Every structure is written in C-alpha cells, then in structure tokens.
Amino acid sequence: MEILAELFNSLVAKIVAAIVAPILGAIIYIAFRRVYRAFRALHHAEAALKAVAREQQDGLWTEGPGFWLKQPTIRPANYGDLQGNSIPILMIGATKGGVGKTSLSGSLAAHFALQWTQRRQDPNADKPLRVLVIDQDFQGSFSTMTVHVDRRYEQPSKANRLVSGELDKGGAKREAEPISQGDMRHPLSIWTIPAYYDLAQAENRMLVEWLLPLSEHGLLLRLLRLLGIAVGTSPRSSKDLRYLLAEALLDPLVQANFDLVIIDAPPRLTPSHIQAMCASTHLLIPTILDGLAGDAVARYLDQVATHKLGIPGDAKRAICPYLRPIGVVCTLLPNDRTNLEGPVNVLGGRIAAAPLNPDIVPQDCFIRQRPPYRKHAGERIAYAAVSNDEDHRLLRDEVDKLGDWIAPRLGAVPRGWTRRETWPDEASD
Amino acid sequence: MKLGQTRQVIDAYADGLQAAQADKASLSLRTIAAFLGEFSDEQMSTLVRRGSKVGTNAAAQACAPENSVCLNAAAHVESLAKILASGGAKAERIKDVISLSTLLRVLNDSETLSAAVQRLRDAMKPEPIEQRINHFIRRLKEETGTGSFDNTFAELVASSLKREHVVAVAMSVYGGIKKSTSRKAALNYIRKPHDAYMSAKRGIDATGGRSAA
Numbered sequence: 224m225e226i227l228a229e230l231f232n233s234l235v236a237k238i239v240a241a242i243v244a245p246i247l248g249a250i251i252y253i254a255f256r257r258v259y260r261a262f263r264a265l266h267h268a269e270a271a272l273k274a275v276a277r278e279q280q281d282g283l284w285t286e287g288p289g290f291w292l293k294q295p296t297i298r299p300a301n302y303g304d305l306q307g308n309s310i311p312i313l314m315i316g317a318t319k320g321g322v323g324k325t326s327l328s329g330s331l332a333a334h335f336a337l338q339w340t341q342r343r344q345d346p347n348a349d350k351p352l353r354v355l356v357i358d359q360d361f362q363g364s365f366s367t368m369t370v371h372v373d374r375r376y377e378q379p380s381k382a383n384r385l386v387s388g389e390l391d392k393g394g395a396k397r398e399a400e401p402i403s404q405g406d407m408r409h410p411l412s413i414w415t416i417p418a419y420y421d422l423a424q425a426e427n428r429m430l431v432e433w434l435l436p437l438s439e440h441g442l443l444l445r446l447l448r449l450l451g452i453a454v455g456t457s458p459r460s461s462k463d464l465r466y467l468l469a470e471a472l473l474d475p476l477v478q479a480n481f482d483l484v485i486i487d488a489p490p491r492l493t494p495s496h497i498q499a500m501c502a503s504t505h506l507l508i509p510t511i512l513d514g515l516a517g518d519a520v521a522r523y524l525d526q527v528a529t530h531k532l533g534i535p536g537d538a539k540r541a542i543c544p545y546l547r548p549i550g551v552v553c554t555l556l557p558n559d560r561t562n563l564e565g566p567v568n569v570l571g572g573r574i575a576a577a578p579l580n581p582d583i584v585p586q587d588c589f590i591r592q593r594p595p596y597r598k599h600a601g602e603r604i605a606y607a608a609v610s611n612d613e614d615h616r617l618l619r620d621e622v623d624k625l626g627d628w629i630a631p632r633l634g635a636v637p638r639g640w641t642r643r644e645t646w647p648d649e650a651s652d
Numbered sequence: 653m654k655l656g657q658t659r660q661v662i663d664a665y666a667d668g669l670q671a672a673q674a675d676k677a678s679l680s681l682r683t684i685a686a687f688l689g690e691f692s693d694e695q696m697s698t699l700v701r702r703g704s705k706v707g708t709n710a711a712a713q714a715c716a717p718e719n720s721v722c723l724n725a726a727a728h729v730e731s732l733a734k735i736l737a738s739g740g741a742k743a744e745r746i747k748d749v750i751s752l753s754t755l756l757r758v759l760n761d762s763e764t765l766s767a768a769v770q771r772l773r774d775a776m777k778p779e780p781i782e783q784r785i786n787h788f789i790r791r792l793k794e795e796t797g798t799g800s801f802d803n804t805f806a807e808l809v810a811s812s813l814k815r816e817h818v819v820a821v822a823m824s825v826y827g828g829i830k831k832s833t834s835r836k837a838a839l840n841y842i843r844k845p846h847d848a849y850m851s852a853k854r855g856i857d858a859t860g861g862r863s864a865a
Binding site: 518535565 | 796797825826827828829841844845846847848849850851852853855856859860861862863864
C-alpha cells in the first residue's frame with residue numbers, strides 16, 4: 224500500500240513538474256522578454272528623440288539636423304557601385320506644389336519612350352526605350368492619367384508596397400503596370416507603379432517603424448508561426464527606410480528590364496521623397512517663374528545639398544551622395560510671355576545663393592501652358608495623345624527640346640540610345 | 653556720402669581754424685572744400701577710386717619732401733576726423749574724411765595743393781559715357797550677392813547717368829526691358845538679381861544644414 228502511495232506521489236509529482244515547469248519556463252521567458260523589450264523600447268525611444276532633438280544656438284533652442292540624417296546610415300550592399308552602374312533614375316523633384324511635376328514626368332516618359340531607341344539583345348534592331356515611372360504622390364495623379372480605373376485603386380497600392388520595401392528582389396519589375404489609358408500613341412513602352420491615398424498612411428507607418436525599430440520576431444512568435452498558428456501582427460521592415468526604394472530599383476531584374484526610371488516625387492520631404500533622393504542618379508527641378516517659386520528652388524537645393532553632402536563639417540551624414548542635380552526647368556509659362564531674360568536672371572541669382580548650382584535649362588526648353596495639358600488632364604499623357612493638331616505639335620516640340628537637353632546628361636550615347644528621326648509607327652493613327 | 657556733405661564739414665572746420673588765426677591751414681582746407689563743392693553730387697567712393705589712379709607710386713612717396721603741402725593738408729583733415737570721432741559724428745562721415753586724408757597723402761608728390769587738386773579735378777572729369785556704362789555693368793555683375801553691391805548701386809543712383817543710360821545698364825544686368833522704362837523702374841530692375849540672391853541666401857542661412865522634414 225505504501226509502495227503504491229509512493230508511486231502515486233512520485234507520478235503526481237512528475238505530472239505536476241511536467242505541467243508546471245514549462246508554464247514556469249514560459250512565464251520566466253515572457254517576463255524576461257518583457258523586460259528586455261522594455262529596455263529596447265526605451266533605447267529606441269531615446270534614439271528617436273535624439274534624432275529629432277533641438278540644439279542650443281546663441282542661447283536659443285533651434286531645430287537640429289533632423290531625423291533624415293539620423294545615424295547610423297545602413298546602405299544596401301555595394302550601394303556606390305550599383306548606383307554608378309545603374310540605368311538613369313531621374314527624379315522630378317521640388318518641395319513646392321503645383322509646379323507641373325506630374326505633367327513633366329509624363330511628358331518626359333512619353334518623349335523617351337517614343338523618341339529614343341536602344342539596341343539590346345538584338346544588335347540589328349532598335350527597340351524603344353522602356354521607361355518605368357514611379358508615382359510617389361499619394362494623390363496618384365500620374366496613375367489616374369495612365370492606369371485604367373479597374374487597376375488603379377487596388378489595396379494596398381503598389382506604391383504602398385514599394386515604400387514599405389515589399390517590392391524588392393525584382394518585385395518592382397513584376398508589379399509594374401503597363402500604362403493602359405486609351406487614345407494614346409501605341410505602342411507606348413511605359414510602365415508605372417501606381418499610387419493611391421494609402422501611400423500617405425504607409426509613409427507614416429514606415430516612419431514610426433523606422434524610428435522605433437522594435438522587432439516582432441520573438442522566439443515564441445516564431446515557434447507559433449512554425450507550428451502554423453496564425454499570429455495577428457503585421458510584418459515590419461528592419462532595413463533602413465531611406466534605402467528601400469534604392470534596393471528595389473537597383474535590383475538586377477529592374478536594371479535589366481528597363482532603360483530609364485522616372486520618379487514623380489511628392490512636394491514634401493516625406494519618406495517617399497527621401498527614398499527617391501537615395502535611389503535616384505539624376506535630379507531635375509521644375510519651377511514656375513515667380514519670386515516665391517524661385518526662393519523655393521534655392522531652399523530645395525539647399526535641402527538636396529544637406530542630404531547629398533551631409534551637414535556642414537559632418538560629411539558622414541550624407542545619405543544620397545550620388546544624386547546629381549542636372550537642371551532647373553521653368554514650367555507652366557503663359558503662352559504669350561516671351562521676354563523671360565530678366566526673370567530667368569533673377570532665378571539664376573537665387574540659385575547662385577544655394578550650395579548646389581545646377582544650370583537653368585535653355586529657354587526654348589521651357590514648358591508652357593499648352594491647351595492639351597488641360598484637355599487631357601486625368602485621362603492620358605498629353606504628349607502621347609493621338610491628336611496631332613498645332614497645339615499638340617507645339618507641346619511636343621518643347622518637350623522634345625527638353626528631352627534632347629536632358630538625354631546627354633543621362634549618358635544617352637554611352638548607353639547606346641539613339642534619337643529617332645521620325646515618329647514611330649502608330650497603330651492607332 | 654556725397655562730396656557736398658563732406659565739403660560742409662571741412663568748411664566749418666576751416667572757419668574754426670580761421671577764427672583761431674591758423675590762416676595757412678584754413679586756406680588749404682578752403683581749397684579742398686571748394687574742389688569738393690564742384691562735385692557735390694558725386695560720392696566720396698568715386699573720388700577715392702578715381703583719385704587713387706592719379707596718385708603717386710611708392711617710389712615717388714619715398715622721395716616726397718617731409719613738408720609736402722599735401723601731407724600738411726592731410727594732417728589737418730586727420731585732425732578734423734579725430735574731432736568728429738570724439739564728438740560722436742556718424743561713422744560714415746568720419747570714414748569719408750579719413751578717405752580724403754588718405755587720398756591727399758597719395759598725392760604728396762604734387763608741388764602745390766592747387767596742383768594736387770587739379771589732378772583730382774582732371775580725374776573727376778566725366779568719362780566717356782559708354783565707358784561709364786560698361787564700368788557700372790561690370791561692377792554690378794561682379795558684385796551681385798556681395799556687400800559692395802549696395803555701394804556701387806548707390807553710386808549709380810547718385811551718378812549723372814541719364815534715364816536711357818540707366819536703362820542700358822538694366823538691360824545688361826537684369827535682362828530685356830522696354831526702352832521707355834523710367835529711370836526709377838530701371839534702377840529697381842538692376843537691384844532684382846542681387847535682391848533675389850540675398851533673399852535666397854537669408855532663407856538658406858536660416859535653415860542651412862538641417863533637414864527640413
């Protein structure tokens with residue numbers, strides 16, 4: 224009887240131990256993990272606060288360098304080499320809204336797709352340039368102009384996934400939409416990554432996640448996932464937010480399948496804009512020709528310099544050292560305005576005050592308010608519209624001149640690009 | 653400042669010297685004041701710039717007699733500058749008086765003060781108009797975005813250049829404007845590239861080195 228009682232006791236003790244020990248272990252693990260995560264959270268919170276901290280200057284608290292220059296800077300592997308050997312990535316950027324960035328992006332994309340060719344695999348055949356346009360404006364104006372309504376509002380938008388770093392490893396190539404709006408010249412070798420309003424939300428999310436990089440990859444969560452038990456936490460990128468677009472566009476699949484990337488950047492220094500700076504090889508700045516816009520160009524150039532060169536005396540903070548501003552182009556000029564020498568000189572005076580001084584493009588390359596822009600707004604790229612009246616010809620003529628000015632700066636000849644002498648054959652004409 | 657204003661100061665000092673029976677010094681200063689009166693609308697900077705070109709070289713300075721009339725006159729003008737400084741006069745006025753004394757020292761190889769003043773008078777003769785226009789254009793372009801632009805611009809405003817000449821300067825410095833533009837409007841155009849630079853520079857200096865996100 225005693226032996227039986229002893230056996231029973233030891234069995235109970237073993238069962239209890241077998242149940243209690245893992246529970247205890249899990250409690251201890253969770254407790255330790257909580258404490259560890261609390262310390263990590265504090266550390267990241269301190270780092271985030273430090274990134275946005277103010278500095279004392281002449282007895283006053285003024286804004287510091289800003290979180291976009293936050294250290295450490297974790298660039299993609301071989302970032303310099305990849306950028307140096309990249310296809311041209313042309314950013315159309317300005318921090319002032321309403322200066323015609325989207326129209327210009329569309330016009331230039333259509334110009335390069337229709338007027339330039341390149342010999343690729345087959346050295347005896349000229350193929351049109353393949354242009355990828357990244358729409359980074361959450362209003363999605365470029366997407367509205369070029370993507371059919373059925374494909375435009377998918378959730379999440381492709382720009383959302385791009386800014387979140389989910390279109391790396393060739394994803395940007397696979398997800399790029401061929402433009403599909405009607406009444407445009409055909410074939411048109413332009414693809415786009417459409418944007419919609421969820422891009423704004425994605426940018427905010429990415430910013431918070433980047434400033435507070437708390438991993439959700441706990442051991443327990445990994446185990447539960449391994450066992451196929453769904454866990455409702457959203458994935459977070461552990462990479463440097465600033466280089467997610469660079470990583471996507473410098474991917475070999477994107478580089479091999481496109482000849483030119485044009486980025487329609489948003490008019491604020493949002494995550495998308497900073498990502499565009501870090502991914503692009505060239506920068507073109509559109510501006511209208513008035514005093515306010517001129518000052519805005521000078522300040523934007525100062526911002527570009529701050530991110531390209533680092534803050535004065537601290538070049539290590541540079542985040543986009545390979546970005547090259549190639550020019551400032553005046554847009555939305557009234558058709559009847561002919562004498563521009565004075566205002567252009569004044570704009571030149573403003574640009575001269577900035578730490579980077581790109582050229583103002585020649586006046587015959589300026590973009591005027593041609594009626595087709597308004598006529599085709601939101602429906603198609605005016606440059607590529609099938610209409611061929613005088614207004615369309617004038618519009619194309621000035622965009623062509625601008626494109627011809629830009630092309631050598633993008634390295635057209637060494638890349639084997641050739642300018643067409645006539646318009647390509649058109650099925651729709 | 654204009655030469656006419658400096659003339660008034662020197663005349664007043666000459667009156668004082670005369671009252672103190674320092675006739676020789678008073679006479680020297682009256683000669684200088686009379687000369688300044690002839691060009692009362694011109695700027696002191698113009699006189700200094702042109703006068704320096706007719707001044708002697710270093711070798712001549714070394715050979716100059718110790719009792720050179722110009723040196724004596726310069727000493728009187730320097731005394732005036734000290735009096736002005738101790739009396740709390742405007743810095744601009746003191747600076748002009750000191751510039752004048754420096755100029756007189758540069759001319760110390762002249763036999764008489766009248767000869768020195770005559771050399772200055774010759775230097776102040778109006779230049780051929782195209783040369784003056786080109787001179788302004790070159791300086792205004794060079795000095796755009798620098799502190800000396802305002803001096804040159806003030807010189808242009810005070811100059812005897814007529815409307816059409818100022819318009820010619822504006823056409824080159826600013827760009828194409830109507831030939832019928834008024835002198836005042838042309839002057840405004842001339843300032844524009846410089847003001848644009850300064851405005852942009854201030855904006856940049858205010859946020860420079862920061863990421864304005």
